[in-house]
Amino acid sequence: MKTKFQKNLAITLFTLICSLGNSAQADNKNILMVLSSYGEKNEQGELIKPGYEFDEMSKSYLVFKSAGTNVTFASPSGGELITDNFDTEKPYNKQFLTDQQAVTLLKQTKSLSTINPNMYDAIYVVGGKGPMYDLAKDQKLKQLIKSIYEQNGIVAAVCHGPAALLDIKLSNGEYLLAGKRISAFTNLEEQAFTKKWQLPFSLEDQIKAQGAQLIKDGLMLNQVSIDGRLVTGQNPFSTADSAIAVVEKLGLATDNLPQFKDDNTIKLVEQFYVDSQAAKQTFETSKQDYSPMLLAMFGVYQSKYANTEAERNVALMLMELTSKDIDHPMLYTAIAQTYLDQNNPQQAINVLKHSKTKFPENEQINILLDEATKS
Template sequence: MVLSSYGEQDAEGKLVKPGYEFDEMSKSYLVFAASGAQVTFASPNGGKLVTDKYDASKPYNEKFLANQDAVAALESTRKLSDIRSADYDAVYVVGGKGPMFDLAKDQNVKRIIQEVYEDDGIVGAVCHGPAALLDVKLGDGSHLVDGKRISAFTNEEESVFTKAWTMPFQLEDKLVEQGAVFRQDGLMLNQVSIDGRVITGQNPFSTADTARAVVKALGLENDGSLEFRDDRTIMLVERFFADRVAAMQDFTAHMDRYDPMLLAMFGVYQARYANTQAELDVALTLMQATQETIKHPMLDVAIAKGFLAKNDSRQARVVLTASNQKFPENEEISGLLESLTD
């Protein structure tokens, strides 16, 4: 498993350079370990690395952090320059913003990827991890990604979610420039592309399935009991696009299996950046389904704005009127309601 060394903190512990994504690392590690795979952590500089901000209380992070051997290995990553690729059946690159700055141009990771692949091994990467696949040349001089179906963090996702950092390039564009057949699902939906022995995932919610695909390609058994609530929630979102009635019935009957806050936030972002009527309809359904659980004024505002985007000012007024009674001090709600009343 390859991790970025780019992350850096200042004297106060504030992140001043982005690193690797801890959630992607922990989910992937748990999937690999459960299959019986032996995992080595490696990075350009070796040693202990700086990760992007993460929630240690998430179940998969808690489980990883409780494994003293895994934590010790993470805190003493091997240098990529010391890695002998013949010792490994697969190389897997974890995402985070950091890979865009160091792994995108690190010659050692490119050597390892090329050697593992040409020795009939598996190459996997998720989110921004596919930046490490750029400029990997095979023995015949072609780019590794040329003509292959590849998924990675999309231009759209970059524009929506990458606010704190200025990326050195657009990953989607660079992959396409080198011949990749770029494959993507909607905003932050799960997409894994498998093209022979190259396996790539679009975003953080694609992590576990990308790792599972690597396990399967290695001929190992996946642990079917290993599931993650946030990934399950995103899969439910996809079901809302296919059959809203059935998805709603499932959510209502098994709310404990899903993350209502994640559903609500997905609805908010989906409504804000919807490109089609179907996307807007699903966004409204998700926000309304979680409204009673979340009980937050900003969710009411987002729902009202969703109805306004559908040119349904009557329903927007209904939502805002009820919300104004619950949150009479909220100026955005009262102001939006007043603008509809005028």
């Protein structure tokens, strides 16, 4: 039988444990995730105005949730939003869509006009083309960003999300971006990937115009810039690391946060610039951890927009490495074109003759083979 002392000790310990649990819950960090309301579809369900980037939202949310933070979705209009087209079968999107609590929160975004900045430790602006049209000029959002930043909160944005950081003047009269290291979607990336929409301005140019130092990596490579309490990511493949940087800035553990195959694939691309043979071996021995299709597509785009011979060489290596897995005429014509760009027509002819045996009716192969033969 327990003594009175033992009973009192048990009650005290139980009370202490409960208070610690409540304290931990109270200490949970609150993150405001901001999404564009600009997206619109016609009666046929076709996207006629760009919205936010679902992949960026889902990756960021999964990182923040794994870190134990509380996430609030907000937008200029509030309510359910139109997203850019996305693949529901991507693992991170599928994981988000099976989380009913997350889906409900997303369908009920809070209007920016109802947000109290004092409730949040960080604000995180998701990209997509939509922010270039609405978040870039939303004065309520700019006031929220200013307030959270000036109360020592974290301000973060990824891809086109940094458009929301433009024209924000702090209490000292300086632009938020002035003198800061900032990453965002670059002019080269716009040239390569922004085909459907006529954007209202160049994000890269406007960031520079406000006195920021634009920090950029190559086409679609992962670049996250951290300047004090300001975190920005260059493109969709910078999303997870941008979110992780926010978690770290909030003083939370970053161990065991989610990793995504496509992000790891782009990091592998970066290794090809450092040690191509080691990177090649990593891919061949751990192919299940990477996306051959993404490597191939990166090679195709890099070959088209390469500014240096090093970029062209890496592009060629990626395309040839993945041609065993991605047997597609577009890949072969891109390889051949790269050899032509390197003034190596004979190698281009060899590639095209080989690909013609597989795709004899492909018009582009035949046209390029004719050009290579005449060169």
